[in-house]
Amino acid sequence: MRCIMETKIKKDMFRNWFDRYVAGFTAGKDTALDVVTNIRLKKDHSDRVVQEILWMADQLGLDNESRDLAAVMALFHDIGRFAQYARYRTFVDHRSENHAELGVKILQQHQVLDCLPADQADLICRVISYHNRAALPDDDTEECLFYARLLRDADKLDIWRVLIDHYQHRNQEDNPAVELGLADTSDISDQVYDRVVNKDIVNARHVKNLNDFKLLQIGWVFDINFTPALQQVKDRGYIDAICRTLPPSDRRTRIKQVVADWLDKKLRS
16 A cells, blocks of 8 residues: 555545455355345444544544544454454354454555554554453553553444344344354353452353353443543443343342442542
8 A cells, every 4th residue: 555644645545445345345246145244234333433432532632643543443443353254254253263363464464554654553453453352461552552442442332332232123133143152041150240240351251141241241341441431331321221131130130230330439430
């Protein structure tokens, strides 16, 4: 890609490349319906994460250069998802390959970031490679970790929206890829329940069924980094919306109360 340093042109160039690259996965007239559906799902998600991260950047008072850099990270954060689904028909990393690492390889193979200074391109790749980790490393620069936290918050804000919409309409539009193929049983695993009520992140290895997966998503709130994102979680009613999709039980009531109390306390502090 030709190096053009003017910010708006670079943003347009990245957007044009992204749109062309994604369109290539659904260009064939015989493309399977599930591929079309899930490629579109991830494209729309990427677009919304850009909007989420720009909103957060404005709330945090970032300058234009930092804002633009964050937007590029958001646009490309799931670029590996398209090849992942096309090749493996799954979004489960351990059944295919790590989509963040795959995304970095794709950006490098296509020389997408070569128009940027090397340190910026490297920063973008590092942040993308961290965005899906269970925890961030503690040995990178504060700049890198700041953007990684920002991206992770923006990503979660839209993933919650996607999942809640899916749960509310799953009887009309079933998409097993969103639920990672998990069984829709009525129980909740003890280890998963205990993690949430103790205000801890759920370990994905303990997830046995769809309800466990929903609790894992509820537990993401304990990994939100910035107050504007936490406020959005509350204002949009994400936790209540996921809880309503769980079977009625004392455990559901307890989870809802624990998270609501924690969220209120964090927002007051």
